[in-house]
Amino acid sequence: MTSTATESQNQAARLSRRALIWRRFLRNRPAVVGLVVLIVVFIGAFIAPYFSPWNYYENDFDNLLMPPSREHWFGTTGTGIDVFAQTMRGLQKSLIIGILVALFSTSLSAFVGSVAGYLGGRIDRSLMWFVDLLLVLPSLLILSILSRYYQGKSWLLLVVGLTIFDWMITSRVVRGMALSLRERDFVRAAKYMGVPTSTVIVRHLLPNMASIIIIAATLNVGGAILAETGLSYLGFGVQAPDVSLGTLIAEGTAAALTYPWLFMFAGLSLVLTVLSVSFIGDGLRDAFDPGSAKSKKI
Amino acid sequence: MTTVDSQRNLIEIRDLSVTFPSEAGIVRAVRNVSLDIRAGEVLGIVGESGSGKTVMSLSMIGLVAESATITGSITYNGVNLLDLNDNEMSKYRGKDIAMVFQDPLSALNPVHTIGRQIAEAIHIHSDVSKEAALARAVELLEIVGIPRPAERAQSYPHEFSGGMRQRVMIALAIANQPKVILADEPTTALDVTVQAQILDVLKTARDMTGAAVVLVTHDLGVVAGLADRVAIMYAGNVVELGNVDDVYASPAMPYTIGLLRSIPRVDAVGSSRLTSIDGAPPSPVALPAGCAFAPRCPAAAPQCDERIPDLVSLSPTRMIACTRHSEIAELQSSGKLFVEGPQHVALQSLGQSVALEVRGLKKTFPLMKGSVLRRRVGSVFAVDGVDLTLREGRSLALVGESGCGKTTTLLEILNMVAPETGTITVLGRNVAELSKKQRLEMRKDLQIVFQDPFASLDPRLPVGDAIAEPLDNFGMPKAEQNQRVMELLELVGLQRDHASRYPAEFSGGQRQRIAIARALALNPKVLALDEPVSALDVSVRAGVLNLLAELQEKLKLSYLFVSHDLAVVQHVADDVAVMYLGGIVESGPVDEVFARPQHPYTQALLSAVPIPDPAVERVRKRIILQGELPSPANPPSGCRFHTRCQIRATLPADVAARCVSDRPELELRNTSRVACHAPLN
Numbered sequence: 001m002t003s004t005a006t007e008s009q010n011q012a013a014r015l016s017r018r019a020l021i022w023r024r025f026l027r028n029r030p031a032v033v034g035l036v037v038l039i040v041v042f043i044g045a046f047i048a049p050y051f052s053p054w055n056y057y058e059n060d061f062d063n064l065l066m067p068p069s070r071e072h073w074f075g076t077t078g079t080g081i082d083v084f085a086q087t088m089r090g091l092q093k094s095l096i097i098g099i100l101v102a103l104f105s106t107s108l109s110a111f112v113g114s115v116a117g118y119l120g121g122r123i124d125r126s127l128m129w130f131v132d133l134l135l136v137l138p139s140l141l142i143l144s145i146l147s148r149y150y151q152g153k154s155w156l157l158l159v160v161g162l163t164i165f166d167w168m169i170t171s172r173v174v175r176g177m178a179l180s181l182r183e184r185d186f187v188r189a190a191k192y193m194g195v196p197t198s199t200v201i202v203r204h205l206l207p208n209m210a211s212i213i214i215i216a217a218t219l220n221v222g223g224a225i226l227a228e229t230g231l232s233y234l235g236f237g238v239q240a241p242d243v244s245l246g247t248l249i250a251e252g253t254a255a256a257l258t259y260p261w262l263f264m265f266a267g268l269s270l271v272l273t274v275l276s277v278s279f280i281g282d283g284l285r286d287a288f289d290p291g292s293a294k295s296k297k298i
Numbered sequence: 299m300t301t302v303d304s305q306r307n308l309i310e311i312r313d314l315s316v317t318f319p320s321e322a323g324i325v326r327a328v329r330n331v332s333l334d335i336r337a338g339e340v341l342g343i344v345g346e347s348g349s350g351k352t353v354m355s356l357s358m359i360g361l362v363a364e365s366a367t368i369t370g371s372i373t374y375n376g377v378n379l380l381d382l383n384d385n386e387m388s389k390y391r392g393k394d395i396a397m398v399f400q401d402p403l404s405a406l407n408p409v410h411t412i413g414r415q416i417a418e419a420i421h422i423h424s425d426v427s428k429e430a431a432l433a434r435a436v437e438l439l440e441i442v443g444i445p446r447p448a449e450r451a452q453s454y455p456h457e458f459s460g461g462m463r464q465r466v467m468i469a470l471a472i473a474n475q476p477k478v479i480l481a482d483e484p485t486t487a488l489d490v491t492v493q494a495q496i497l498d499v500l501k502t503a504r505d506m507t508g509a510a511v512v513l514v515t516h517d518l519g520v521v522a523g524l525a526d527r528v529a530i531m532y533a534g535n536v537v538e539l540g541n542v543d544d545v546y547a548s549p550a551m552p553y554t555i556g557l558l559r560s561i562p563r564v565d566a567v568g569s570s571r572l573t574s575i576d577g578a579p580p581s582p583v584a585l586p587a588g589c590a591f592a593p594r595c596p597a598a599a600p601q602c603d604e605r606i607p608d609l610v611s612l613s614p615t616r617m618i619a620c621t622r623h624s625e626i627a628e629l630q631s632s633g634k635l636f637v638e639g640p641q642h643v644a645l646q647s648l649g650q651s652v653a654l655e656v657r658g659l660k661k662t663f664p665l666m667k668g669s670v671l672r673r674r675v676g677s678v679f680a681v682d683g684v685d686l687t688l689r690e691g692r693s694l695a696l697v698g699e700s701g702c703g704k705t706t707t708l709l710e711i712l713n714m715v716a717p718e719t720g721t722i723t724v725l726g727r728n729v730a731e732l733s734k735k736q737r738l739e740m741r742k743d744l745q746i747v748f749q750d751p752f753a754s755l756d757p758r759l760p761v762g763d764a765i766a767e768p769l770d771n772f773g774m775p776k777a778e779q780n781q782r783v784m785e786l787l788e789l790v791g792l793q794r795d796h797a798s799r800y801p802a803e804f805s806g807g808q809r810q811r812i813a814i815a816r817a818l819a820l821n822p823k824v825l826a827l828d829e830p831v832s833a834l835d836v837s838v839r840a841g842v843l844n845l846l847a848e849l850q851e852k853l854k855l856s857y858l859f860v861s862h863d864l865a866v867v868q869h870v871a872d873d874v875a876v877m878y879l880g881g882i883v884e885s886g887p888v889d890e891v892f893a894r895p896q897h898p899y900t901q902a903l904l905s906a907v908p909i910p911d912p913a914v915e916r917v918r919k920r921i922i923l924q925g926e927l928p929s930p931a932n933p934p935s936g937c938r939f940h941t942r943c944q945i946r947a948t949l950p951a952d953v954a955a956r957c958v959s960d961r962p963e964l965e966l967r968n969t970s971r972v973a974c975h976a977p978l979n
Binding site: 014015016017020184185186188189190192193194195196199203204207208210288289290291 | 712737738741745746748749750753754755756757758759760762763764767768771772780783784794797798800801802803813816820
């Protein structure tokens, strides 16, 4: 509101939006911590197995169902598999699944929603029909039918499957917001400047819907990791001896009270991951929103 | 209206302060205000948005939000209204103190008939039968000028137009013969001809009930015509108080002086630069310790920042809050306060070639019915035969009331595609013949500034990026873009470091400057201005208008100016085209049209504009138009204006018949073109 003329009068360099958002993001401490933790967890999940003497499919028959010890950092399972190795392997899988699904499904919903809302008319109607169609199809049923054909194939197909059934609701919300945004004067102004449609969507629509998109993406990470468990149960996705955080948690919950290490470490990794992602999401949201007090200069 | 007991104080406000908690800090909406409302007077409370005028009036009727902290006292009939709880206050509300709100649509209950709502108001405060209350409601509707009141009492609010709803609100307000009527911006949402009708009704209501009227408004013209006394508010304080004539003739507080000089007048001759007040009103969260106006005041001295000046009496009828009040008159006469700008000269030499030409433009919107099988059941004739000529280096104003099609005309021009009927020629090229690529090139030459700078700037795009958007779009390299953005910011009076900030950090006036900078980025030849100052505070309008005039001279721009504010048009435009229901009724040089309007609609429109000068305003004859704007879906035959024309009754029968049968063409009379069958008077 105030024109601080005295402050940095000669600072001639203009910061672009990207630079401003990055600067505002960096000012948000929890978000930066979240980002660092996520990166450490991610790298750790891939590097740590090299330092661990055990493998996630090796059985140590001398140590069955042992609590954490010097030899087995996170303990062992009933068949003598090292829980640390399992957790790291699970993290690798789950992180990739969670982040990829969130990325793909959110991009898809943002794209479909904003195109439908901004262009309107026939394009809008046909896209929304398609969305409604996918919404009424029972996703679990279809995936379990398909699982017969995909059993044993790459687990990355899981990412595709989860993405396809996970973007529709967000895209409807995005479409609704795009509908109201396209009537705004700044969008009309851009149109009268001859700005092409794709640029209007990327420059004006998406940043103004950033909050909802970022929230959807954050929720999707956790959601996808857990949804994968359900699919693995149906034989679609990660199959033994391979593990994911989801399968580890599912197997470990039964013994959560008696042999807590079976479940606790996988659970904690999941909590850590989801928490970091949501801190990053909050930070991004605040960085995008100029009205947010958190990212202002202190 | 000076009655015997006019000196008796009806309401005494003493040391009233109202604060609200907010995220950003404590909002101090009203600060230590003391004010008397005398029996039977009309007190105008004038202030810009955020000056606390509405909060103050709401606190008199106990309608301030519950989160507010109110201190001080408001005494009515020996009772401190602030001590009453909501229940006790209800006995006064509507009975002794009535309120007319700004937006009558949200103030009326949409699911009850008008008659029932008025009858209910009567019923609550007096012991009458339902029938008697209803009969009284019909009577009241007749008083406020609702035609066929008995029938209309059965209608619901949505069946009334904005002006009619405001009449209903006034009927509601006077239903119980109140002692005080609080009118909060009663005409702000209305068109100028309807405003004239409503102010008339308000006068009638006052005369009938003898109530005191508190008229809260930002429009100095409205106050000039109606009020006896006026209180000027700024940042929660009353800064000047006195009889209307005295305050307008010799304002004493620098803010009032600046404000009165910064508003354009429709009866002005020639167009000098307006006096502009620097800066913007302070945020009510961060008010300065001293006089709130000091940061913008040309007479500010060190002592102004020390403490808030008290309201002191200059004479028995005059109060002013200024530490330097004794010196102001001298400063003013020696010309040290608010220097007037240089005369604005229309660029006659440039005014030969045509920048923009519109001939016979028509635009209809289909009226559809049905949801599955949609069929066209009619058309809305939004624009119905418009001719415009904008010469290079000049300003053409398109004026008219809301719903007349002026914005549709503007958007049709900006779309740059072949219109339904007619031709649009921009800089000598017919837009219908442009290829897609040529059209894109042409957009460089024709840019727009929207009405609302809060909506026309992307809230999530930094200002620099927003200004650079058109440059980027036409492929300018990044380094050059930066250079140009800095140039543009300085051109519109902003600073270079503003580029890295978001629009939310700027005030309305600054935002409009940013929007102007963006429109100018590509060096356009024609600038379309859609009500560029109507969303701005009064004290910052002058700055933007002066900037526009300055830019026009510097950059040889042609302006197509769309506005409903005739005073602004008089100030900015060289030529004017008056629009009524989709068609142009009169066009010509602005001085000529405004000084000697020939079309009856132009005459009515001009007479309805309030002039901020009580001496002029009181003796002015106002032409009050009958009825409302007809629907463009079903326009009247012949001359579109004949249903409301005030001179048609005086015309010979054969001419009057032609008004109904033939649509008049624009024809040259003197220097203006007029579409009217009546002979020149």
